[in-house]
Amino acid sequence: MEIKELDSVVVRFSGDSGDGMQLAGNIFSTVSATVGNSISTFPDYPADIRAPQGSLTGVSGYQVHIGAGQVYTPGDKCDVLVAMNAAALKTQYRYAKPGATIIIDTDSFGPKDLEKAQFQTDDPLQEMGIDQDRVVACPLTTMVKDCLKDSGMDVKAMLKCRNMFAVGLVCWLFDRDLEVAFNFLREKFAKKPAIAEANIRVIQAGYDYGHNTHSTATNVRRIETREKKPGRYMDITGNKATAYGFIAAAEKAGLKLYLGSYPITPATDVLHELSKHKSLGVTTVQCEDEISGCASALGASFAGALAVTSTSGPGICLKSEAMNLAVIMELPLVVLDVQRGGPATGLPTKSEQTDLLQVLYGRNGESPMPVMAALSPADCFDAAYEASKMALEHMTPVVLLTDAFIANGSAAFRLPDLSEYPAIQPPYVPEEMKGTWTPYMRAENGTRYWAVPGREGFTHILGGLEKDNQTGAISTNPENHDLMTRLRQQKIDNIEVPDLEVLGDRDDAELLIVGFGSTYGHLHTAMDELRARGHKVAMAQFRYIRPLPRNTAEVLMRYPKVVVAEQNMGQLAAYLRMQVDGFVPQQFNQVKGQPFVVEELVNTFSKLL
Amino acid sequence: MAYTFQDYKKGQPRWCPGCGDHFFLSSFHKALAEIGTAPENIAVISGIGCSSRLPHYMATYGMNTIHGRAAAIATGCKVANSKLDVWQVSGDGDGLAIGGNHFIHANRRNIDLNMILLNNRIYGLTKGQYSPTSPRGFVSKSSPYGTVEDPFRPAELCFGARGHFFARAVATDAPGTIAILKAAHAHKGASVCEILQNCVIFNDGTHESVYSKEGRQKNAIYVEHGKPLVFGENNEFGLVQDGFGLKKVEIGKDGYTIDDILVHDAHCQDNTLQLKLALMGDGDGFPVALGVIRDVEAPTYNDAVEAQIEEVKAKKPYHTFAELLETNDIWEVK
Numbered sequence: 029m030e031i032k033e034l035d036s037v038v039v040r041f042s043g044d045s046g047d048g049m050q051l052a053g054n055i056f057s058t059v060s061a062t063v064g065n066s067i068s069t070f071p072d073y074p075a076d077i078r079a080p081q082g083s084l085t086g087v088s089g090y091q092v093h094i095g096a097g098q099v100y101t102p103g104d105k106c107d108v109l110v111a112m113n114a115a116a117l118k119t120q121y122r123y124a125k126p127g128a129t130i131i132i133d134t135d136s137f138g139p140k141d142l143e144k145a146q147f148q149t150d151d152p153l154q155e156m157g158i159d160q161d162r163v164v165a166c167p168l169t170t171m172v173k174d175c176l177k178d179s180g181m182d183v184k185a186m187l188k189c190r191n192m193f194a195v196g197l198v199c200w201l202f203d204r205d206l207e208v209a210f211n212f213l214r215e216k217f218a219k220k221p222a223i224a225e226a227n228i229r230v231i232q233a234g235y236d237y238g239h240n241t242h243s244t245a246t247n248v249r250r251i252e253t254r255e256k257k258p259g260r261y262m263d264i265t266g267n268k269a270t271a272y273g274f275i276a277a278a279e280k281a282g283l284k285l286y287l288g289s290y291p292i293t294p295a296t297d298v299l300h301e302l303s304k305h306k307s308l309g310v311t312t313v314q315c316e317d318e319i320s321g322c323a324s325a326l327g328a329s330f331a332g333a334l335a336v337t338s339t340s341g342p343g344i345c346l347k348s349e350a351m352n353l354a355v356i357m358e359l360p361l362v363v364l365d366v367q368r369g370g371p372a373t374g375l376p377t378k379s380e381q382t383d384l385l386q387v388l389y390g391r392n393g394e395s396p397m398p399v400m401a402a403l404s405p406a407d408c409f410d411a412a413y414e415a416s417k418m419a420l421e422h423m424t425p426v427v428l429l430t431d432a433f434i435a436n437g438s439a440a441f442r443l444p445d446l447s448e449y450p451a452i453q454p455p456y457v458p459e460e461m462k463g464t465w466t467p468y469m470r471a472e473n474g475t476r477y478w479a480v481p482g483r484e485g486f487t488h489i490l491g492g493l494e495k496d497n498q499t500g501a502i503s504t505n506p507e508n509h510d511l512m513t514r515l516r517q518q519k520i521d522n523i524e525v526p527d528l529e530v531l532g533d534r535d536d537a538e539l540l541i542v543g544f545g546s547t548y549g550h551l552h553t554a555m556d557e558l559r560a561r562g563h564k565v566a567m568a569q570f571r572y573i574r575p576l577p578r579n580t581a582e583v584l585m586r587y588p589k590v591v592v593a594e595q596n597m598g599q600l601a602a603y604l605r606m607q608v609d610g611f612v613p614q615q616f617n618q619v620k621g622q623p624f625v626v627e628e629l630v631n632t633f634s635k636l637l
Numbered sequence: 638m639a640y641t642f643q644d645y646k647k648g649q650p651r652w653c654p655g656c657g658d659h660f661f662l663s664s665f666h667k668a669l670a671e672i673g674t675a676p677e678n679i680a681v682i683s684g685i686g687c688s689s690r691l692p693h694y695m696a697t698y699g700m701n702t703i704h705g706r707a708a709a710i711a712t713g714c715k716v717a718n719s720k721l722d723v724w725q726v727s728g729d730g731d732g733l734a735i736g737g738n739h740f741i742h743a744n745r746r747n748i749d750l751n752m753i754l755l756n757n758r759i760y761g762l763t764k765g766q767y768s769p770t771s772p773r774g775f776v777s778k779s780s781p782y783g784t785v786e787d788p789f790r791p792a793e794l795c796f797g798a799r800g801h802f803f804a805r806a807v808a809t810d811a812p813g814t815i816a817i818l819k820a821a822h823a824h825k826g827a828s829v830c831e832i833l834q835n836c837v838i839f840n841d842g843t844h845e846s847v848y849s850k851e852g853r854q855k856n857a858i859y860v861e862h863g864k865p866l867v868f869g870e871n872n873e874f875g876l877v878q879d880g881f882g883l884k885k886v887e888i889g890k891d892g893y894t895i896d897d898i899l900v901h902d903a904h905c906q907d908n909t910l911q912l913k914l915a916l917m918g919d920g921d922g923f924p925v926a927l928g929v930i931r932d933v934e935a936p937t938y939n940d941a942v943e944a945q946i947e948e949v950k951a952k953k954p955y956h957t958f959a960e961l962l963e964t965n966d967i968w969e970v971k
Contacts, residue, residue, distance in 0.1 A: 058966065058968060061970075062968040062970070113890030208968070214967060216966070243653055257970065258971055259969070259970060260967050260968070260969050260970075261969070262962070262965040262966060262967050262968075263969060264965075272958075276958045279957065279958045288713055306945060306946045306949035306953075307946075307949045307952070307953035307955055307956055308956060308957070308961060311716060311717065311946070311947055313713070313942075314710070315709070315715055316709075317736055317738060317741040318736075319706065319709065319739075320709035320712070320739055321741075323702075323706040323709035323710045324701075324709050324710065324712045324713030325713055326702075326710055326713065327682070327709070327710035327711055327714035327715075327717070328697075328714065328717035328718075329644060330680070330700060330714055330715075331680070331713070331714045331715075331717040331718035332718060333717040335713070349703055350703065350706060350710075350933045352703075353702055353703050408953055443962050446959060457641070461936070481678070481680050481698040481714075481721055482678060482718070483677060487677055487679070487696055487697050487698050487699075488699075489692045489693050489698075489699040490699075490700050492685070492701065492702055492703050498736075501648075
């Protein structure tokens with residue numbers, strides 16, 4: 029048997045929404061991660077609420093990218109496509125690389141299936157121009173039934189195990205140790221051992237099928253592990269990591285975590301996740317609207333909680349008013365914006381970076397508010413932790429931007445040790461200020477003190493009307509308003525954020541690639557590819573957008589050419605041009621609701637060199 | 638420690654002379670002194686409007702927030718820290734127009750808030766537009782030919798949202814106001830107190846019939862749980878049930894005796910008759926009902942949230958972030 033060594037491989041599991049493709053992908057990525065491969069995954073859900081079985085709109089996919097070294101994205105196109113039915117082949121083949129291995133279940137390619145998938149002939153492979161030699165066509169359903177015939181299960185239950193056959197086959201293809209998969213299933217179905225054992229039998233059957241027939245199909249490929257960071261890992265989506273970040277920050281700060289939210293795609297999973305963890309004292313209120321989500325969080329903040337509101341772009345429109353109130357009342361609040369395609373309802377399940385200027389400037393008055401953007405699913409944890417810390421320590425609302433791509437995508441997450449994270453110390457008003465304290469007295473860094481209700485001697489009134497800098501009473505004095513406006517700005521400008529990191533050819537790059545947030549992986553991979561071709565390229569990805577890192581101007585002006593690449597019409601570029609005198613970058617803008625395609629980035633950037 | 642009204646008082650109110658807000662504020666200070674919660678354990682939260690200036694005149698914690706959102710902000714405040722006494726103060730525009738959604742949901746959820754609705758049937762701060770409680774045909778700057786819409790009746794909205802407490806007082810009636818504020822505080826759950834008051838500049842006399850003591854003797858009925866529903870200068874009138882409605886009768890006439898008069902039941906789960914009482918007086922020949930009209934015990938949202946947290950804490954084996962991590966599928970890379 030020939031074993032080919034590969035650097036990285038992309039597998040796409042696709043089938044009907046009910047075929048369990050996510051679980052299949054999950055098991056394969058876990059098995060790979062356990063041997064130390066780097067992983068990145070992305071689910072592709074259908075937009076329909078419940079499409080008919082076997083129809084084109086009902087297909088869901090789950091893409092897994094595993095690598096010997098670091099992988100930063102789920103991959104543009106796949107090396108192996110698993111198509112559990114005809115509709116999946118029809119819609120998903122375009123995500124396959126030329127020459128990719130295609131695994132199909134011939135039992136799901138009957139005349140009815142072909143009709144539902146709108147094939148014109150009875151030979152779908154020929155119709156789509158797929159080379160027979162690259163196809164592993166197996167009667168998967170029949171074999172699953174055969175394998176489980178003495179299990180006592182009914183047919184419906186048996187068919188639920190079909191996805192495991194595909195997992196077994198793919199595991200054989202990549203020379204994977206099945207023991208990890210078995211353990212995964214035994215844990216997942218701990219309360220239903222019979223189900224676990226059935227699934228295990230089917231995985232083994234899939235593996236054996238590959239082994240027994242390999243000469244006729246394709247060769248085993250192996251992804252060795254080059255870079256290993258020892259530790260304990262779990263698979264995590266961006267939304268889950270964000271929720272975990274808030275929980276960790278509240279625990280570290282010794283505060284109750286309060287989430288005010290209203291269901292909205294693609295942010296709702298944060299509400300779901302936090303709602304589960306009442307045993308940690310997490311309080312979640314599903315409010316009557318987005319407005320109340322933010323307003324009630326602000327009320328909770330006043331009462332002394334770590335207050336969070338979660339939403340997506342349309343929700344930000346509605347929350348802006350209460351976000352502004354948080355600015356003038358100078359209370360801590362984290363506003364999570366899981367961006368999606370807009371404007372209005374736009375593309376609810378798709379990803380964009382089009383809310384940047386909205387969160388920076390979309391409020392009445394001078395309303396400075398820190399803005400951060402998470403880089404990857406796992407980075408959502410640190411970003412949520414840091415946003416919470418910033419809000420609490422600087423008495424300000426903070427916007428954390430993620431998006432549908434990293435919120436739903438997953439990656440291996442090294443279990444964090446909270447004791448290694450920096451302390452969170454809100455500026456509680458010192459007891460000795462009793463009698464002399466007024467609400468807008470400031471610490472050295474310009475931050476207002478926090479007097480939480482319940483403390484005797486510190487009763488005070490906050491509000492949306494401008495206040496006197498000294499007494500805290502309502503004031504319309506022109507000089508005072510000008511001063512308060514500057515003080516609120518100064519407070520944000522004073523926040524220390526890490527310097528912008530330059531990756532790649534730091535010293536002699538001809539081109540600097542600039543982006544923010546979730547495009548980190550695609551831009552990094554594009555840079556690696558360009559450098560592999562011999563070009564001198566560097567990149568800088570913004571994680572802190574307001575305030576900007578202190579070295580921003582220096583980095584942006586250091587290189588002969590700069591391209592700002594973002595999934596909007598140039599919002600970061602416009603913002604940077606406003607902040608950095610004389611900065612005129614090239615721009616790469618795409619607003620398709622889909623992640624960048626590395627190949628397109630490489631081609632575009634090559635032309636700039 | 639005993640408190641006096643001075644302990645809750647701060648600053649010099651800036652409302653127009655004669656405004657109902659002055660009367661209410663004074664009664665509010667006195668009621669708080671009688672209730673006796675320490676000022677630092679009270680949060681007074683308002684929206685925007687003339688009456689929403691009120692927190693600035695309180696020596697408690699407070700927020701004068703944004704238009705319409707007081708109930709939402711108060712909700713978060715109470716749920717995050719249920720030890721606080723939370724009073725939410727809104728006018729008719731703030732509470733029922735722009736804030737109508739939060740008003741009904743705070744009632745539906747039964748958050749333990751004391752919700753004060755200062756109803757002068759006008760937008761005063763923006764200088765005289767009709768409000769959602771202005772009567773049909775009301776002439777104002779924004780309705781020079783009269784409005785062509787019907788008003789909300791606050792009790793109806795409160796009951797429609799499954800509210801469990803509704804009381805009413807006239808701002809100039811200090812004992813009546815203090816009594817319902819104390820009852821609202823004693824009630825566990827969302828309690829709505831409608832305060833009838835005049836806007837001397839833009840809507841003077843809107844509650845004229847009950848604004849003076851004499852007027853109330855003639856045109857109001859003070860309802861009290863367990864007491865017969867009698868009214869009039871010498872309590873010579875009473876209310877009886879008549880088919881699906883109420884009827885005003887004179888005691889001693891047409892064979893009606895005091896024993897025929899309906900006895901008020903504020904604790905009755907069914908709000909049918911309470912609603913009828915609350916809606917009286919709209920030019921229908923019936924007196925305006927004042928006092929606690931509905932006061933029914935029900936589980937509060939904030940208590941239920943806390944109870945659920947305790948329940949889940951006892952059931953689930955993880956209580957720290959580190960323990961939470963361990964509940965996931967974990968693998969080790971060596």
